[in-house]
Amino acid sequence: MAPLFKKPKYSTIKGVTTKKEIPEGLWLKCESCNEVVHKDDLESNLNVCPKCDFHNPITWQERVELLTDSGSFKPQDVDMSSVDPLKFTGTASYKDKIAENQTKSGIRDAVVCGAATLDERPFALGVMEFRFLGASMGSVVGEKVTRLAELATDRRVPLVLVTASGGARMYEGLYSLMQMAKTSGAVGRHHGAGLPYIVIMSHPTTGGVTASFASLGDIIMAEPGALIGFAGPRVIKQTTQATLPEGFQTAEFLKSKGFIDRIVARKNLRQELSLLLGYLS
């Protein structure tokens, strides 16, 4: 798992970014199709590129709004925050990174969890926020996902996780790795209680999250074009010297390989989730 993402210029992580040469920040260039898109057109389309249908990451608030009855989401553990167990010092201190990301994102760590309803059916919802340190999994992500699974088990409701992750939280060393076991154990208890678990994989879902709770759903759905995998394509290329097949590690590729139940466009996600909860509740 470990050598995951070299964050800068990672070629297959697509997204829409502001280009300096485009005036006033109203026009954005889609990194997936390179077309110039108006900001309003993107926003009114759930952050999906109107030209190429690429599903850009959305904020946790947008995701909650998309998937729950208005006002039903009751977040838990909102103040839980990472500490610096290894006193990690390198080129940057972990403490500074955390503070910087908390200010930038307005949340304390990379996942938001709570009880919610959709069409009045109760469920437990966790949403990973890629903007927070690439939604890497450290102790807080592990603990919050674990508590969410425990909440769902206690209340005997379905568990729904919207995943995204660039991999492990290296700054937390082995603590980070152990979250894979902890979350899988908690999800396993929910499973053992005969309760349903739905995973919605968004772009990108990789590394330790893929090798733990994200891959354990009874139902696994993915957004179109999402990058999903364990090892990063660059590492695979380097190790095996192989030419990667077209569309390797995309949601579509993995569906054809039998890993994903359904690929669901963002605009249909609410309806599909509701339907599923109806079958499973």
Place this chain on the structure above:
Amino acid sequence: MSRRHVLDFERPIYELEQKVDELERFGRLNDVDVDEGLERLQEQIDVAKKEVYQNLSPWQRVQLARHIERPYTLDYIERICTDFLELNGDRHFSNDEALVGGFARIGDRRVMIIGQQKGRNPEDRQRRHHGSMLPEGYRKALRLMKLADKARLPIISLIDTQGAFPGIDSEERHIGEAIAVNLREMFTLNVPVIVIVIGEGGSGGALGIGVGNRVLLMENSYYSVITPEGCAAILWKDANAKEQAAEALKLTGHDLLELELIDGIIHEPEGGANQDYDAAATAIKTAILEQLQQFDGKSADELRAERYEKFRRLGTIAE
């Protein structure tokens, strides 16, 4: 003294050992008494060894963990087990030889022993992907562990991998899912599970057979979320910063024990397990038997609950 592969930091010791050889040869050829000189050299060697081996840096331990002469799973099985009956295959796709396992007897205990196996020669290494398992390896491991559960035999899991195999086939057959299912299912086992990192404990590929009631490290092994090189490349943007990364990651047994991330350390012969396979094997065997004894009389419920609680509390947060 059978040093064949000398690590950079061991050179001072090696040079003194060579002087001993030279002096012995000189004494033999010229029929003179060199005992006094030999004694002096031996003292110097003892001092140098203490100096080097008692002050190993994290990176030096990583080097020892990867030492090409380090004993591997099969070397230990050969020395600590009798009646080893190897079992093969995942019953779905293939037989991943990066993981070996089977029934065995250790002392008067019957167990299921599984472990990651690096190769000894180039051909063997290629066949076993240098101990980096494919999805079918994790599924094979789980099949054997479930079999142990059925037979009510304790499970001994030996970890020695840089990580799961990063390849196209690995992803196509869902390596992430294979590891995740093992993590989930290992919590449900009704028998004691003893995990020992004997060399490299490389991230999810290691953890995929690593959910135990006890997790022990050999003294010169390491357990880490990422290799020092990988961490250096990402956080330092410089693979040469591997020594700093090894330090920062707190990946040695001593650091992990202090952080309460592992349960114990198995001491190795001076200079590392590669210096004396038999002594290393004896140390492991003793540790396994000691550990197993602690689970005698425990019910399946207790074993499962203890294993769950052990991992449940791992993490550091502020609320």
